[in-house]
Amino acid sequence: MDYLNDFDQQLQLMAKRLPELEQKARTLKEIVKRHRNVNDERIQLNTFGWMILWIPVRDALHKRIDKEKKLEKAKDALEKLDAEVDSITADKNKVEEEKAAAIAEIEELSGPTSSVAAQVTEKKQQVRVAFQRFKQAESQARDKNNEVRCRAQEMVTVRKQLDKLLESGPSQTKDAAQKIQEDIERNEQEMLAASNGAEVAEEEVRRLQLSEQQFQGKLAKIRGDVDHWQREIRFREEKLRAEKRSAQSGAAKFGEKMPDLQALIASETRFARKPVGPLGQYVKVRDEKWALAVELAIKPETLGAFACDNFKDSALLRQLVGRCRWSGRTPAIIVSKFKDTPYNTSAHEPPTQFETVLRQIEVSDPVVYNTLIDQTKIESILLINSDQEARTLMQSNPPPNAAKGFTLSGAEVFASGRGKQYRFYANQHSAQQAQYLRAGGGRDSSRELHGEIAEFKRLLQEQRPQIDQIEKQLQVATRELRAASDQLRRANDNLPRIERDGRDLKRQLDKLLAQASSNNTEILREEFSKLQLLHDEAVKAAKEAKKAADEGETAFEEAQEEEKMAEQKLTAAKKRIEPFHAQLTKFEADLATLESQLQVNIAKRTKVDQIRQRFDEEVGALQAQHDQCYEQAINSEMPVPDGWTVPPDLDALPDTQETTDRYTQLEQRLLAAQQALGDPMEDKNKYDEAVARYRDNKLVHKQLHKIHQQLMSRLKHREEKYRLVRSSMSLRLKLSFMRLMNMRQFGGKIDYMKERQPIDAADGLFCCRAVIVAAVLGNVTMYSVVVFSVLAAVVSGAARANQQATSGGQSVLYGDLPAELHVGVDEVGGGNYSYYSINAAGYVTILLDSLKGDADLYVSSRRKEPRFALDSHEYHSTTCGIDRVDIGHLVPRPLYVAVYGHPSNEVTRYRLLVLAIQVTEKEKLEYAEAPDVPDELIREIGLLEDDGETTNNFGEILLKLLRFLVELAVEILL
Known part of the structure; x- marks a missing residue:
């Protein structure tokens, strides 16, 4: 019993010393933990310092790579601009060739036209000269006729004197002279009547000729209308046939061989990317009334073109076009890098209240969408209802970003301002309709064409009676003209006979007078002979004047006819030249547009080339900076942290600013820790x-x-x-x-x-x-x-x-501190992750025990799904045994935990233990971390027995x- 009392006393002494020993043990553990944390953070500081040494290398490399990517983009853009410049240059050369051909055709047609114009001028001059001669001859004829009348009056006077003389002479001579006198008077009356009849017949011929010309003009006009309607009928019949072809195949309206070409493209396997086309097949107009304006804005040759991703594909497409044996103009090929996302053109479009080509169409393919924007800038082309509105809008105050516009009638107008001149080009073909963008091939369109053809045929049928009537009137006028011409010819033929009769009567009278012997008779006879001679001369002069007048009139009429024919030839030549002048104007406008596009692209090319050169210089400077930083890092004497190699994986380095901040924070914490720990x-x-x-x-x-x-x-x-x-x-x-x-x-x-x-x-x-x-x-x-x-x-x-010793969480006490424990057993596939989150505050110790296979532990406070990459986690443990991570109470919550199954095992089984120890407000202000917990103690807390295995019970x-x-x-x- 004494022995037991002594033993109890010793136990009491030991119990008194036990708190002191516990305090010493806790103090030692705290010191050990603090120094361990300081050493760990020094290691982390060295690691971050080593990272900071290599981060400039990484940053320089990434900047160089970014610049190289930009350089590649600049080269691609430069190549694309080169292709566009070449394409625009080729188009410009082509338009210049077409312009030269049009100029040559105009010059070729202008030669005959100039000669015809000269002939017209000459004929007009001849008409004027002939008209003057005709007037002079007519005036002379009138003068001569007046002279004839005067001489006739004088002869009448002499005859009266002679009658008086004869009254005093023999009766036989008197009767004979009286009879001759009567014959002479009758002859003069016949001559006067014949002259008046000739003048009347001449006036009637002139009237009938004028009437005939009027009828011929009406007939020519009606026949011109008939020819126009017949051409319209042929045009619509051709459109009807095209509509029928379009109804059979959507691609046929772009060319007869277009379906065959599409079939060859679909079966060809050598294309890097299949060409897209024809472009118009992917374009649809929202409102049918704008079809013509949209087609003229995009241009028919662009609608029938193909888009290729590269020049190799374009060469292969040209071979396929050649195999189709294309008749006529082959489809154009546009080379541009395909992009699967449409351009964003909102910054280059006019305000939304204006209708544009881009807003009016629907494009079903992004490649076609981008190609149309690159080629025709449809986002800046306006659609305007009327020509007058287009003139007012584009001349006075054009909208922003509006380059030009098209009207419903197909007229083209260019905006003024910014160095550009206002221009307006009316559509020469008033009845022109869209060929490709109309909803052709439908019943409504065919019905409309049939209706138009029937209407033109009805107009032709209505004009037929009028043509017949005018032809009948022309025939009547022609017959009357012939009758009047015959009458005039007969009158002109009677005048010589009447003149001969008058001369015979004068000779008889002279013979009779010659028989007279008296002096007065001789005097009168001589006077009468003189008057007769003067009368004959006057009649002859009158005839010559009449003949000259007739000739002048004939020459005048012939000159007028030649003038009309020359004017008709000149009009026909001008009509032949007018389309070429319109083409020449259009070619000049296209050349101006292409020239402006060429200048813009050349400016862009120069700018891109400058950017490329600058990028080249920056890439060289970044390469030199990278080499310098790499040389400094490789020659640095700083120790390499565990798990890193030289050179390291640059992509695994964390963010520069974050690393610098954490490095500074660790330096401050280490300084504070050293001051707190003392010597x-x-x-x-x-x-x-x-x-x-x-x-x-x-x-x-x-x-x-x-x-x-x-x-x-x-x-x-x-x-x-x-x-x-x-x-x-x-x-x-x-x-x-x-x-x-x-x-x-x-x-x-x-x-x-x-x-x-x-x-x-x-x-x-x-x-x-x-x-x-x-x-x-x-x-x-x-x-x-x-x-x-x-x-x-x-x-x-x-x-x-x-x-509770279960796989859930339970409240525990660690020393004097409240704690929370979580235990769980789970599986993860090889190469996969299992994720957890921890919201508990305070110190946290995570223990991972691999029961089967090999599991690694990764923890982050920033990323919800941490991985083995260095920039995706802050804590990790990747041993082949028990993995442990200690996390201080200052790390923000929640914590994200990843368990990674090593690929060497198909399935990894593991036990995850989480011990969260709460801290007081006093301990939060101290540098000390969580109390040390032995690995063996934590690993065995909540240990679950495996199936089929038994362990010795501690209680037993x-x-x-x-x-x-x-x-x-x-x-x-x-």
């Missing part, structure tokens, strides 16, 4: 002493394990001997045994109790007593007993707060041990 050498000694003690504790643990094995062997021999002692145990000991039976394995493995029932200090003292008794009997050193007592107290303190082992100790104590007491 580094003193702390180093304490650290070494703590490490040594920790190792001694491990040795004591091994010694206690050996004692446990020895006690177990003794228990087997004494179990039968002390069986009866169990029934006499006190209620206190039974309760202690029952509480301790819930602890599993002696040696650090702890599973939390299923009920929250704390273990008081007496239970700990009981454990100490049992150990001391075992030490006395088993020859264990007192130092080992003390150390074991400390461990037992720690275990008791941990057990006081245990709740402890029960056997306590049995032995109690039985031993009973023997001593008895």
